[in-house]
Amino acid sequence: MAYGRVQPIKSWLTRSIFVFLFASHSAFADEPVSSCSGPTAFLNLIDRPNYADSSCTVPWKSVIIESGYQYQRLTDSDGTLQTYPNMETRFGLPGNNELYVLWPTYNQQSFSPRYGNSETMAGLKHMLINNNKWVIAVEAELFFPDGSAAYGSKSVGGGANAILTYTINPKWSVTTMLGVSSLTESRFNGGERYNNFIPDFVLSYSLSDRLSAYGEVYGETKTGPGEHSGFNADAGILFLITPSIIIDINAGQRISGYPGSFENYFGAGISFMI
Structure with missing residues (x-):
């Protein structure tokens, strides 16, 4: 029994x-897996076209190349400014780290000073937290005293950012970037130094596995030596052509003050991950 x-x-x-x-x-x-991984992760890894950086770091042994064109209608004038290639190269390092370089960008203005290059910037990013809800990272940046007399920087500058992304659900996410910087103007504009606090808020929406849209508001507590705060709004769409190629379009509008010295702009770009 x-x-x-x-x-x-x-x-x-x-x-x-x-x-x-x-x-x-x-x-x-x-x-759910982290937004930094998976077949469509490149949409979350990319920095452009919005002002805030991605909170994700580039995977180890991978490289991301981002570039684009922007057309600006300048504030308080009939002038225009075109910038290209706005190229950034990002290198994935071990330990959730990333090295990135923003190369000099060519500026073509409709009035004097008509031509010139911006300064070089290099930075390091470390991802502190990475799960299915939160991605948090910190950055340190160095601005080199190079570029042309009208569009570069007179002296060395520095900055630091904290970036936080929260995934609300599979469709919606929010990103906040808070930054501080100490920069100098170009030699043409006097080369004075000014310190800045830079808040940024981005709301993103996944239209499909390959299509993403965002809206953004960002600003500066000082737009230059002796100047006051200013804010801009920005919106755009990103299309994932393949898991390693993205094209984007975006447009921006000045809200207050003179951050960037433009009234509005539009742009487009292409990015690769190898």
């Missing part, structure tokens, strides 16, 4: 263990 009872118990335990293991596997398979 005892043996007869043991057999059904063993059979029940076997079935229970199998069901538990199957359910556990399904639960882990369905568990």
Whole structure:
């Protein structure tokens, strides 16, 4: 009799263990992953075209190249400014670290000074937290005293940013970047130094697996030496052509003050991950 009872118990335990293991596997398979990984992660890894940087770091041994064109209608004038290629190269390092370089950009203005290059900027990013809800990173940046007399920087500058992204649901996410900087104007504009606090808020929406849209408000507490604060709004769309190629379009509008010295702008770009 005892043996007869043991057999059904063993059979029940076997079935229970199998069901538990199957359910556990399904639960882990369905568990959301970080926005920094997966087949469409490039949409979240990319920095452009919005002003805020991505809170994700480039994967180890990968490189991202971002570039674009921007056409600006300048404030309080009939002038225009075109900038290109706005190129940034980002290198994935071990330990959730990233090295990035923003190369000099060519500026073509409709009035004097008509031509010139911006300064070079290099930075390091470290991702502190990375899960299915939160991605948090910090950055340190160095601005080199190079570029042309009208569009570069007279002296060395520096900056630091904290970036936080929260995934609300599979469609919506918010990003906040808070930064501080100490920069100098170009030699043409006097080369004075000014310190700045830079708040930024981005709301992103996933239209599909390959299409993403965002709206952004960002500003500066000082737009230059002796100047006051200013804010801009920006919006754009990103299209993932392949898992490693993105094209984007965006447009921006001045809200207050003179950050960037433009009234409005539009731009487009292309980025690659290798």
